[in-house]
Amino acid sequence: MQKDRKLIIYDIVLLVGSLYFALLLRFDFKIPDEYMGFLKLSLIPVIAITLIFNKFFKLYNSIWKYASIEELMSIIYSISLSNVVFVIYSHFVNFRFLENRYYRFPFSVHIIFWILSVITLGGTRFLIRIVDQSKGEKEVRKRCKKLLIIGAGDASSILIKEIKRHNNLNYDIVGLIDDDVSKKGKFISGIEVLGGRDDIVDICKRKEVEEIIIAIPSVDIDAKRNIINICKKTDCKLKTLPGIYEIVDGRVNISKLRDVNIEDLLGREEVKLNNSNINKYIRDKVILVTGGGGSIGSELCRQISKFNPRKLLILDIYENNVYSVQMELNYNHPELNKEVIIASIRDINRMRSIFSQYKPDVVFHAAAHKHVPLMELNPEEAIKNNIIGTYNVLKCCNEFNVKKFVQISTDKAVNPTNIMGATKRFCEIMVQAFDQISSTEYVAVRFGNVLGSNGSVIPLFKKQISHGGPVTVTHPEINRFFMTIPEAAQLVIQAGAIAHGGEIFVLDMGKPVKIVDLARDLITLSGYKPDVDIKIEYTGLRPGEKLYEEPLMNEIALTATEHNKIFVEKSDNVDIKFVEQSIAQFERAVVGSREDIFKLMEEKVPTYRRKKNEEESA
Structure with missing residues (x-):
């Protein structure tokens, strides 16, 4: 009024x-x-x-x-x-x-x-x-987050317009960063280029920047990792546009933005696949993936879907995870002929029924118990699932003339100190034994930890950070080899393409990474200060846990393959009778004492040394 x-x-x-x-x-x-x-x-x-x-x-x-x-x-x-x-x-x-x-x-x-x-x-x-x-x-x-955009090219130009169009994003763009000195002082859509990457820390302090977006999708892995490491010195939250190869439709927009994650920081390069070789054994074939609802199994399903199999069979005992995979494939590949099978690999009769009905050409075996401390406490379950279950699948492949079998193995199978690693090593032994008596090509693919997989440290750290900490690390010196889930799945499929039978393929895992460094990086990427906002606590090595993982077995030289990230370990001659006798012994042991299980495992896997003292290292 x-x-x-x-x-x-x-x-x-x-x-x-x-x-x-x-x-x-x-x-x-x-x-x-x-x-x-x-x-x-x-x-x-x-x-x-x-x-x-x-x-x-x-x-x-x-x-x-x-x-x-x-x-x-x-x-x-x-x-x-x-x-x-x-x-x-x-x-x-x-x-x-x-x-x-x-x-x-x-x-x-x-x-x-x-x-x-x-x-x-x-x-x-x-x-x-x-x-x-x-x-x-x-x-x-005043209420908006002060934003600094790294990159002064086409992607950042589109991003600026998108941000201005979407007021609900609450961003106040304070400037741009670009290493091209000729762009300094110039403007893109009214936003000034303030300097290069060496100026990031100073600009963030002067402009009180709260968030940084890396908008250079075409940048190479090493340069991106360097920029992220510089940004880590600020207290800013980091976001990024994916690489060009990750942007399927080629369009840059707000929906593509995501938080910078550990995968960006580790800088694993894009895997280059030989599609013609893969097409030969997957296209128009019936492909069975056991453990299809798990981290590796589900990614194998995603990757296999791109190569037009005649039918994709997704087998898992746990219906919730496999249902999620089914819904995802329905959306992304509606044309794909697929079927979800709920079954346990422990049940030999059920396995025979499935193989008899569908007659798969290729089997990717990803079903396994993999959690080291839990399996150490439940060794009989590790034997039942990882050894006897795998034996059932191997046997069915031989009986029903499967063309190729690919076993997912782990670097924990190398000189194992835990029951899980020992069971996976025995699986490799079985793979090589079956290959000698069967027309099926049996191979195993060995790799290290997979970032973000179920039960891995990354989801655990994220949960602990969301609760305000502390982030728990078992030992300040513990390290592991890591690769991304898509990278692991792609290399497994590629290894299957170049396999002739009997090989143990070893994937190039790069350099080992300290777990405590992963924890610090994840805390920083979440916008907190390690040991200030979020504490890191050391809990001691768990039962069966190594301080260092070993990528090779007894330091045997590896043979290169046609793919620069895949190597072959020297094969062992294993008698199938040894495997069959061992299976009979394992079946008896799982109903006996746990101590008998550990002793039997030491007998069947000569490289297995049970780790009883958590202060011991590998």
Whole structure:
């Protein structure tokens, strides 16, 4: 109400000023006295007429903060009708003035008055909108996160426009970073390029940056890792656009943004596959993936789907995970002929029934218990699933003339110190034994830890960070080899393509990474300071856990393959009778004492050394 009164006062002042200025313009700033007298007589009628029409067109009821073209048209209608009435008043209701003469305003005065009234009354209201918006923008900017974008190319240009279009993102872009010195001081969509990567830390301090987006999808792995390491020195939350090869549709937009993660920091390179070799053994074939609902199994299903198998069989005992994989494949590959099978590899009769019905050409065996401490406490379950279950699948492959069998193994099978690793090593032994007596090509693929897989440290660390810590690490020196889930699955499929039977393929895992460094990086990437906001606690090595994992067996030299990330370990000659006798012994042992299980495992896997003292290292 207070604002409405002020607006009426402003309108009165502006109307008087507009009419007076219209006369000044018409008479070259020398208004005759008689017109000045007529002006005085006309002021009250002009004000009254205009205010009445303003009220009629609700010019005192509008919220001018949101004024638009409709409000502008209301002003024009009101001023126009007011002037029509004023013209009638001026021409037909004359006033006797000096010397019995009649005076009225020239028509040109009415035109000038109309123009000035529209400009002043309309301008006042839109000035209110501008001022209110400016105040609002300042308030919004106070609430917005200050954002620094790294990259001053096409991707960042699109990103800036997207951010400006989506006000709900609450970003205030403070500047751009680019190593091209010729771009420094230039502007993209009104945002200045402030400097190069060496200026990031200083700019973040000066501009009080809260979040950084890396918008250079074409950058190579090493350069991106270097930029992320620089950004880690700030207290900013990091986000990134995926690499060009990750952006399937080639379009850059807000929906592609994601948090910078450990995979970015480790900088694993994109795997280059030989698609022609893979096509030969997957395209138009029936492919069975056991453990298809797990981390590796589900990714194998995703990758295999790209090569148009005749049918994809996804086998798992746990229906919830495999259902999620089914729904995902339904959405991403609606054309894929697939079937989900709920079954246990421990059940030999069920396995025979499945192999008899579907007659798979290729089997990827990813079903296994893999959690080291839990298997150490439940060794009989590790034997039942990892050894006896795998034996059942191997046997079915031989009986039903499967073309190729690919066993998923682990670096924990190398000189194992835990029951899980020992069971996986025995699986490798069985693979090589079956290969010698069967037309099926049996191979094993050995690799290290997979980032983000079920039961791995990354999901655990993320959960601990979300709860405010502490983040628990078993030992300050413990390290592991890591690769990404897609990389592991792609290399497993590639290894299957180059296999002839009997090989143990070893994947290039790169350099080992300290687990405590992973913890610190993840805390930093989550926007916290390690040991300040989130504490790191050491809990001691768990039963069966090594301090260092070994990628090779007895340091035997590996043979290179046609793929630069896949190597072959020297094969062992294993008698199938040894395997069959061992299976019979394992079946008896799982119903006996756990101590007997450990002793039997040491007998069957000569490289297995049970680790009883958690202070021991490998």
